[in-house]
Amino acid sequence: TVRRMTVPQIANRKGGEPIVSLTSYHAHTAGIVDKYADFILVGDSLGMVMHGMETTVGVPLDLMIMHGKAVVRGTKRALIVVDMPFGTYEESPNVAFRNAAKIMKETGCGAVKLEGGARMAETIHFLTERGVPVMAHTGLTPQSSHVMGGFKTQGRDEDTWPAHEADAKAVSDAGAFAVVLEGMVEPLAARITKQIDIPTIGIGASADCDGQILVLEDMLGLNPWTPKFVKVYGQLGPMIEDAVKSYAEEVKTRDFPGPDQTYT
Numbered sequence: 001t002v003r004r005m006t007v008p009q010i011a012n013r014k015g016g017e018p019i020v021s022l023t024s025y026h027a028h029t030a031g032i033v034d035k036y037a038d039f040i041l042v043g044d045s046l047g048m049v050m051h052g053m054e055t056t057v058g059v060p061l062d063l064m065i066m067h068g069k070a071v072v073r074g075t076k077r078a079l080i081v082v083d084m085p086f087g088t089y090e091e092s093p094n095v096a097f098r099n100a101a102k103i104m105k106e107t108g109c110g111a112v113k114l115e116g117g118a119r120m121a122e123t124i125h126f127l128t129e130r131g132v133p134v135m136a137h138t139g140l141t142p143q144s145s146h147v148m149g150g151f152k153t154q155g156r157d158e159d160t161w162p163a164h165e166a167d168a169k170a171v172s173d174a175g176a177f178a179v180v181l182e183g184m185v186e187p188l189a190a191r192i193t194k195q196i197d198i199p200t201i202g203i204g205a206s207a208d209c210d211g212q213i214l215v216l217e218d219m220l221g222l223n224p225w226t227p228k229f230v231k232v233y234g235q236l237g238p239m240i241e242d243a244v245k246s247y248a249e250e251v252k253t254r255d256f257p258g259p260d261q262t263y264t
């Protein structure tokens with residue numbers, strides 16, 4: 001039997017072989033990613049990517065649980081991390097524990113992720129002390145986009161570096177086993193990665209991090225627009241369009257279904 005990657009195995013990769021991660025929301029894609037990724041994130045980006053929302057703020061807990069279940073069912077190797085959506089953890093450590101426990105019990109995932117640095121340290125400590133492994137997420141935190149005025153690369157102004165460094169230090173000290181650094185200039189990501197004892201997982205945060213994550217649909221070319229930090233490794237959008245177009249044409253010309261697809 002294949003054992004899943006564990007939280008300590010991820011934590012122990014600090015400074016070692018880079019940690020490979022992608023998001024997945026479905027059993028089928030997760031099964032493919034599972035062959036190559038150390039952990040798979042069921043990200044709340046699914047609200048935007050799969051459900052057409054403008055931000056992640058509207059994502060409900062039940063939706064995270066539904067997609068989390070699908071990804072756990074479709075995988076056997078990778079550690080599965082599920083995002084805690086906006087409004088399910090910020091209020092208090094108690095509320096956060098109740099919802100994190102619900103996510104873990106109902107999906108079977110191995111860890112949760114939440115956004116925020118120093119302000120979430122007490123909650124991260126509370127959860128990890130009670131059996132919930134926490135991946136933190138600092139830098140650009142999409143759930144705060146309404147406060148930040150959009151999705152903005154962090155650390156362009158050097159005066160902001162101490163606060164970002166303090167955030168990363170706080171989540172590490174609080175017991176997070178890894179931290180996602182999102183949308184951050186290279187020198188800041190490099191400084192943070194050197195300063196803390198837990199792996200940093202970068203997205204738009206340079207190759208200096210201890211690992212990388214991308215949204216699967218972004219790197220597969222399924223979005224009409226991709227930000228600068230995304231490398232498109234496969235053009236699935238145009239491939240899907242070609243397939244759908246051919247099908248539509250063949251239905252109209254009655255070339256589909258042909259003899260091979262027909263019960264005579």
Ligand code: KIV
Binds near residue numbers: 043083137213
């Ligand atoms: O929701 C998500 O996909 C994420 C990653 C971008 C880190 O949080």
Ligand code: NA
Binds near residue numbers: 044083
């Ligand atoms: Na997220």
